[in-house]
Amino acid sequence: MSVFQTVRFNHELSRVIRLLEDPLSSSLKERHMFMLKKVVKTRQRGFLLRDLADIFKIVNICAERATDDLDYARVLCDLLHICGRPFLKEKTSDEMNYASVVMDCLSQMGYLMKVPVAEIRHQICSSVMALYTCDKPRPGFDGACPTRADYRGLMVERSGLAETLVMSLPLMENQLPVKLCLLQTLQIMSRTSEVNCNFMLKAQAAQKICYHMSERDPSGQVLFRSSEVLWNLLENGSKEEVTTQLSNTDCIESLKQAFLHQLLNGFRHYDQQLRNDLLVLTSLIAANPHAPFTESGFVKHLTLLATFPELKSHNPLVRNLRLSFNHEDFEMKKLLLNVIVVLSKDLSALQLFRQGRVMLALMLLIKPRSRDAHGGRCSWTSGQQEELQLQALATLSTLAPLMLDDYITCQANTCLLLLLDWCLHADSFSGQGHSFHGTGGRGGKKAQMRYCIRVLRSVVCVGNELLIQDLCDQGALGQLLGVLRWFFETRETEDDISLEIQMDIQVILSVLCEGDLHRKELFGSDGVDILLQYLNVDAQLIFSGLGHNKLLLSTVDCVWSCVIGCFNTEDVFLERRGVHLLLRLLQASPRHMLSTLIGTLLELCENPQALSHVLSWRGEKDVTAPQLLLQIWRKEENLMGITRDQRGIITDVEQPEDETSSHDLSASVRDVSENLCANIYCLFCKLGFQQLSGLSTADYITLGIISQFLDFKVTDVWAEISSELSDEGLPLISSDDEALKSIRQIAKDRAEHVCALQRSILDRQHHADVQEERRMYAEISFTHKQRELAAEAWRNYVARTSNYSILKEFKKLREEWSARRPDATSHVALDGTLKQESPSNDVSHH
Secondary structure: OOHHHHHHHHHHHHHHHHHHHOHHHOOOHHHHHHHHHHHHHHOOOOOEHHHHHHHHHHHHHHHHHHOOOHHHHHHHHHHHHHHOOOOEEOOOOHHHHOHHHHHHHHHHHHHHHHOOOHHHHHHHHHHHHHHHHOOOOOOOOOOOEEOOHHHHHHHHHHHOHHHHHHHOHHHHOOOHHHHHHHHHHHHHHOOOOHHHHHHHHHOOHHHHHHHHOOOOOOOOHHHHHHHHHHHHHHHHOOHHHHHHHHOOHHHHHHHHHHHHHHHHHOOOHHHHHHHHHHHHHHHHHHOOOOOOHHHHOHHHHHHHHHOOOOOOOOOHHHHOOOOOOOHHHHHHHHHHHHHHHHHOOOHHHHHHHHHOOHHHHHHHHHOOOOOOOOOOOOOOOHHHHHHHHHHHHHHHHHHHHHOHHHHHHOOHHHHHHHHHHHHHOOOOOOOOOOOOOOOOOOOOOHHHHHHHHHHHHHHHOOOOHHHHHHHHHOOHHHHHHHHHHHHHHHOOOOOHHHHHHHHHHHHHHHHHHOOOHHHHHHHHHHHHHHHHHHHOOOHHHHHOOOOHHHHHHHHHHHHHHHOOOOHHHHHHHHHOOHHHHHHHHHHHOOHHHHHHHHHHHHHHOOOHHHHHHHHHOEOHHHOEHHHHHHHHHHHHHHHHOOOEOOOOOEOOOOOOOOOOOOOOOOHHHHHHHHOOHHHHHHHHHHHOOOOOOOOOHHHHHHHHHHHOHHHHHHHHHHHHHHHHHHHOOOOOOHHHHHHHHHHHHHHHHHHHHHHHHHHHHHHHHHHHHHHHHHHHHHHHHHHHHHHHHHHHHHHHHHHHHHOHHHHHHHHHHHHHHHHHOOOOEEEEOOOOOEEEEOOOOOOEEO
């Protein structure tokens, strides 16, 4: 655009504004229309950024007169229509320079929704949508180009236009086409923009949209657009804020009416999809415990639908309801089961579940069916039936602990044990494993077994004795052991699901047998054999990441609950080297598994026969059980921050067992349950502190501390009591003060005695080391001397055999010796000395 044209356009806009604002020309309507239409005609390709301020002055003047004169309204619509086209920039820097002007103009556009003219409101919504959807804008004037799409979106976000549009929703009560256009605009604005969603939520968009979405609409577009906006708010905005806004009686009532309308009157695929979307939205709102679902009557309707068609009812809602058993109906059934789980946190909803016989409907769903047992009527396909069976089991694992009376009334234990028995028998059933709950169950019944065991675990962990006794009476102990045996016999692939099943079974067995001698006897030697097989696995599997560490922990817990406490099972466990397996695991396990293992060993040592097994064990590098326990003790002291010198001797006789990192109250009492020291001390009390084989000096030093652990801990407790009294400013009476001083002095004397004992152990070890060093030196010296004598003898022998004069001299010397001793047979040694050999024996004398 040339400079001349720019100046002319600017002057023209100024003239129009003066003409419209001048009181003397207020009656010149034709002149006004001529100038306004000229502005519209000359700017059909879009408004320049620098002209926007003047353009919106004209827009606001037209808006003031639009209510009384439709000619101004039509011009205003034309101007707003051009605002929907990309704004034009003459320079690249215009976008930044005029950003505040653009945001102000867009904000003003939103406030124009107050003008009570349907065409203007409709045009505003259309222009805002055009700002987002105009991907290929038309070229502008010469030298001007359209602004970027992301720039336009950014300006809309910063202008707060979304909030203004939401606030204008109540104005559209009687303008359905405009309301639809506005909802479509909000849908587009919230589709990808988190900023717009936050602005909309600030204006209570979720509440306002949900409240009006069940209003009469022949086209059905209001419900569709409203649900889409709510979905966008959930995905891009704050989910908590959306659910909070929707958690009121009016919104839930509106949502209920919309859902029931779609359920009863929607037969198209589109209507069924929308119905399911509303059900998902319902489940999200139901997660809010403050949502009044029960008060609105929605829970009663959902319960009725969740049990249909398994249970027949004369309720008008389902009496004439017909399912086509297509994919959307199947999805609705799964969503209804999911809503039941979400609502189970509400006690009032549980009462409605009891009245609606939800437990019975779930029992009917989990019952195994043959693939061709449809009886000639419409029903779910085999794949859908399998998914519903699995989801019903998953739902039951949540509801059963909360509805135990209904669970027992429906004889659910019997049903689950029969289902478990069906899982172990081979037949024509082959799981498809397509659903979330069917993971790992393709080609078999592992998924059904997994959730069946999970339900049993959830109910037995409640601790209801009547229910537990019913399970035992029906032979659950033997059946569960049979499942564990099946895993070993079939060599089932060890994946995370198989490990989870086995772990859950062991948890169930632990709960069933804990504290009951008769059930431990029923567990018997067969159960002990199975546990020993689990304990005998490769210890390196603990670090595999599949869950073997959890399985081993549940196995050890099962030993604690099912074996210990019954002499028959304990004797079998000891005879088959169960203690050795526990100690092997203790040596290879990480820190978080040690507490359970040591606790189990401690309980097992109550049996006198177990002590010999513990003392006879030898681990890697020939480590004994006392050595292993002492190593664990030293690691615990390092973790607790207890100070010792480099030789392991007590450094602080005032507080020999005090942690340097403990600053909370009752740390000494807390340590008893949090670390392993107390259990290790108790184990040594069983094993004894004397005559332990294989201990080193460092071990004996540590053992001296362990032997006084209880006294040190009592001293720490008294020290904490004294400190707490001092911190609270409570003075002590003289007798209490003297008693505390005496306790501290006795503890100090005891610690000094232990220090002296440790030093004496070090001194004895040092003396023994010195004696060993001297002995070794004497052996080395003797060996060195023998080597020197042998070397000298060899040199003499070589010299005698290689030099004739030396040989003659040697011969002469031998003859002289023979002359003096005619009665002895003599010879000269290799080193040149004479050796005499007695004829009566072979002993030689040098």
